[in-house]
Amino acid sequence: MTEGSIVGSFIVPVHPHTVLAPEQNEGWQRLRDAFDEAAQRIKDADADLLIIYSTTWPSIIGHQIQADPNPEWVMVDNDFHDLGSIPYSFNIDADFAHAWNEANEKRGLKSRTVNYTGFPIDVGSVVALKLLNPDNAIPAVIVSSNVYANRSETTVLAKSCLDVIKATGRKAVAITAMSLSNRMFTAPIDPKDDRIHSLKDDEWNRKILEFLGEGRMEDVGQLSRTIHKQIRVQKVVAFKPMWWLSGMNDNRNNLSGEVLAYEAIHGAGGAVVHLDPTPSGAGDKEYDEDDVEFYSGERNVLDAEEEQELIEEAKKPTSGGPELWEPTTGEHSVNSEAAPKPVGMYPHARKVGDLLYLSGVGPRQPGTNAIPGGPICDENGKALDYDIKAQTKAVVDNITRILEEAGGSIEDVLDVTSFLVDMDRDFSGYNEVWAETLGKVGPTRTTLAIRALPTPIAVEMKVIAKAPPTE
Amino acid sequence: MTQGEIVAGCLAPHPPHLVYAENPPQNEPVAEGGWEQLRWGYERLRDSLKDVEYDAIVLLSPHWQTYVGTHFLGLPNFKSLSVDPVFPNLFRYHYDLNIDVDLTSKIHDKAAEAGLAVKMMENPDFRVDYGTITTGHMFNPAWDKPLVVISSNRSRDYYSVEVMQEMMIELGKVTREAILESGKKVVVIASNSLSHRHFTTESAIPEDMSKEHITSHAMHLWDMRMINYFRTGQAQRILDEMPEFTEQAIAESDGGGLSWLLSTLDTPSYPATLHGYGTIIGTGNAIVEWPERDHKEAKQ
Numbered sequence: 001m002t003e004g005s006i007v008g009s010f011i012v013p014v015h016p017h018t019v020l021a022p023e024q025n026e027g028w029q030r031l032r033d034a035f036d037e038a039a040q041r042i043k044d045a046d047a048d049l050l051i052i053y054s055t056t057w058p059s060i061i062g063h064q065i066q067a068d069p070n071p072e073w074v075m076v077d078n079d080f081h082d083l084g085s086i087p088y089s090f091n092i093d094a095d096f097a098h099a100w101n102e103a104n105e106k107r108g109l110k111s112r113t114v115n116y117t118g119f120p121i122d123v124g125s126v127v128a129l130k131l132l133n134p135d136n137a138i139p140a141v142i143v144s145s146n147v148y149a150n151r152s153e154t155t156v157l158a159k160s161c162l163d164v165i166k167a168t169g170r171k172a173v174a175i176t177a178m179s180l181s182n183r184m185f186t187a188p189i190d191p192k193d194d195r196i197h198s199l200k201d202d203e204w205n206r207k208i209l210e211f212l213g214e215g216r217m218e219d220v221g222q223l224s225r226t227i228h229k230q231i232r233v234q235k236v237v238a239f240k241p242m243w244w245l246s247g248m249n250d251n252r253n254n255l256s257g258e259v260l261a262y263e264a265i266h267g268a269g270g271a272v273v274h275l276d277p278t279p280s281g282a283g284d285k286e287y288d289e290d291d292v293e294f295y296s297g298e299r300n301v302l303d304a305e306e307e308q309e310l311i312e313e314a315k316k317p318t319s320g321g322p323e324l325w326e327p328t329t330g331e332h333s334v335n336s337e338a339a340p341k342p343v344g345m346y347p348h349a350r351k352v353g354d355l356l357y358l359s360g361v362g363p364r365q366p367g368t369n370a371i372p373g374g375p376i377c378d379e380n381g382k383a384l385d386y387d388i389k390a391q392t393k394a395v396v397d398n399i400t401r402i403l404e405e406a407g408g409s410i411e412d413v414l415d416v417t418s419f420l421v422d423m424d425r426d427f428s429g430y431n432e433v434w435a436e437t438l439g440k441v442g443p444t445r446t447t448l449a450i451r452a453l454p455t456p457i458a459v460e461m462k463v464i465a466k467a468p469p470t471e
Numbered sequence: 472m473t474q475g476e477i478v479a480g481c482l483a484p485h486p487p488h489l490v491y492a493e494n495p496p497q498n499e500p501v502a503e504g505g506w507e508q509l510r511w512g513y514e515r516l517r518d519s520l521k522d523v524e525y526d527a528i529v530l531l532s533p534h535w536q537t538y539v540g541t542h543f544l545g546l547p548n549f550k551s552l553s554v555d556p557v558f559p560n561l562f563r564y565h566y567d568l569n570i571d572v573d574l575t576s577k578i579h580d581k582a583a584e585a586g587l588a589v590k591m592m593e594n595p596d597f598r599v600d601y602g603t604i605t606t607g608h609m610f611n612p613a614w615d616k617p618l619v620v621i622s623s624n625r626s627r628d629y630y631s632v633e634v635m636q637e638m639m640i641e642l643g644k645v646t647r648e649a650i651l652e653s654g655k656k657v658v659v660i661a662s663n664s665l666s667h668r669h670f671t672t673e674s675a676i677p678e679d680m681s682k683e684h685i686t687s688h689a690m691h692l693w694d695m696r697m698i699n700y701f702r703t704g705q706a707q708r709i710l711d712e713m714p715e716f717t718e719q720a721i722a723e724s725d726g727g728g729l730s731w732l733l734s735t736l737d738t739p740s741y742p743a744t745l746h747g748y749g750t751i752i753g754t755g756n757a758i759v760e761w762p763e764r765d766h767k768e769a770k771q
């Protein structure tokens with residue numbers, strides 16, 4: 001027997017419009033045509049197994065694999081029930097389902113098969129199987145999407161599936177039933193008015209499709225978390241199906257990709273994409289997350305640190321932030337009660353020869369730890385409006401305090417490196433305060449844009465000053 | 472016409488484990504018991520209402536999840552098999568339930584007038600979610616009262632707890648108005664757990680109570696804090712702390728049920744009765760009753 005392999009992969013949209021009402025909107029019809037084209041390609045590839053990872057089948061206890069050889073029922077969508085019903089009768093490869101389940105357990109995953117009359121097969125799987133396998137000619141398996149699973153667990157799920165494909169000599173097609181951007185309109189719309197919910201969602205979708213069109217599967221996988229933050233409603237943990245699909249393709253980045261259609265379904269991004277395993281000759285990996293072979297046991301539902309934080313918050317809701325340290329003391333250290341506590345093991349300043357090197361100074365207030373001008377985001381990372389001038393002024397005040405504690409003054413500053421988290425927004429306000437304060441002292445200055453600082457502040461300065469004379 | 476009345480409001484969670492453990496004839500899997508504290512809590516709730524007359528049950532379940540507005544079951548009867556997609560090993564239940572379409576339409580229409588996005592669900596093939604079935608069974612196993620079933624609009628996922636709550640408070644207000652205008656006596660039920668962090672493993676025997684406990688101390692603290700507010704008539708505080716509670720306890724109040732219930736009860740300042748509390752695969756569940764019939768002065 002020759003070793004089995006993936007003969008093709010597809011990404012398909014989940015909503016029932018392509019089955020029940022393609023004629024109501026030109027875009028839905030184009031998606032439907034793309035589904036039909038994909039079905040033809042699957043036939044032409046001589047595939048003998050369809051494997052569906054569906055984002056509309058959530059699970060809690062590990063992953064579930066459909067193992068009813070002939071599940072039959074009538075599916076009605078939770079939201080789009082007025083479009084009609086989809087009766088189904090599918091051809092499931094129960095042997096493969098059981099083998100995959102065992103392979104999952106061997107690789108440390110929690111997993112179970114389900115075989116129950118009337119089990120509600122989810123809308124994404126129903127749509128995919130109805131349209132990609134219209135005459136049930138090819139047996140299929142369906143796997144759930146675990147709500148708590150992260151990348152390693154989802155990747156290992158793919159590897160155990162590949163174990164079985166290889167061992168059984170199957171020519172398998174891997175399918176993810178998913179939306180790209182998944183924000184829908186929150187009220188009914190006229191079908192002819194359908195469009196992607198926002199320009200931002202559309203831009204991200206096109207970026208993802210550009211990558212997929214170039215066959216850069218693993219790049220999209222490794223961008224999953226970012227994509228999830230940008231264009232996904234935050235209910236599920238991450239943009240998981242791309243981890244699974246990349247795993248199913250050996251985490252390769254040089255597949256041959258083709259976007260067969262991209263359209264809106266009630267505001268969400270729906271695409272039919274074909275990824276052929278033929279190497280495209282392009283695409284080195286741009287990212288380098290760990291490769292995982294085995295899943296090492298139970299997820300910590302809450303790790304100890306997170307647990308302790310939650311207990312504190314349950315007792316009294318309060319703002320978070322990194323742990324504060326006492327400044328370290330050493331022969332040449334200079335520390336100030338009047339400066340905010342460090343966020344790591346370092347002193348406020350250190351004197352070497354004639355020079356005084358200050359650790360990065362931010363705007364946090366000593367004692368209260370408050371941020372003048374307000375934090376840049378709340379505890380959940382939600383962006384807040386803040387006053388860069390007030391923050392910059394507070395930084396200069398903190399520098400002044402540290403220098404005075406050391407017996408000097410702000411006049412001693414020689415060189416400053418400033419870090420801004422948002423150069424476009426904040427440079428002019430920062431520059432204005434600078435001109436009124438340190439600008440008058442006259443140190444050299446370098447200003448850099450950086451991605452983040454350890455506390456929710458927008459500006460920090462690294463200072464070298466003249467050391468005050470030792471008495 | 473006489474003015475309608477809310478005789479009671481209830482928090483009545485829906486883990487299918489409770490139905491499984493009870494072995495009713497409608498459910499296929501068989502258990503050796505389990506979760507007695509909660510099942511007896513439901514018994515006390517049923518007992519408390521056994522001599523109270525009412526015409527209908529208005530219920531909001533977090534497992535009919537809709538993203539395009541709030542939906543209502545809109546046909547007189549639904550009969551089918553409900554299989555829990557997450558715990559199909561525990562819950563395969565044959566249901567046959569009646570809908571009070573008249574009261575449903577009144578709530579629907581008032582919600583639409585108030586500017587909420589709403590839709591009637593009139594597809595006869597639709598399968599009622601297992602949350603509705605579980606709470607429906609545990610609350611009234613005879614199924615002899617018609618229901619109004621309201622979907623859980625996932626506005627929390629789309630926006631925030633705050634926006635979800637604003638919408639649910641509005642929906643609660645129109646639910647109350649519609650009930651009072653209908654001349655009917657009604658029980659309103661929010662079907663949700665409190666803290667909602669699950670274990671991700673299941674013991675060989677699901678009803679093995681030696682494995683059952685809250686997932687973490689923090690979840691326990693939050694649950695007790697909420698229950699204390701229930702018991703001491705501080706509904707406004709619950710609404711005030713809903714964002715922190717929902718986020719930190721990963722609470723199932725994210726589906727809007729609890730906010731809607733308290734609004735429908737006009738933010739009660741009288742104490743509720745705690746009929747039971749227990750955990751199910753680590754999540755916190757309280758069975759609570761607001762006996763509004765005993766507090767008529769509160770709602771004039």
Ligand SMILES: [Fe+2]
Binds near residue numbers: 486602723
């Ligand atoms: Fe639930």
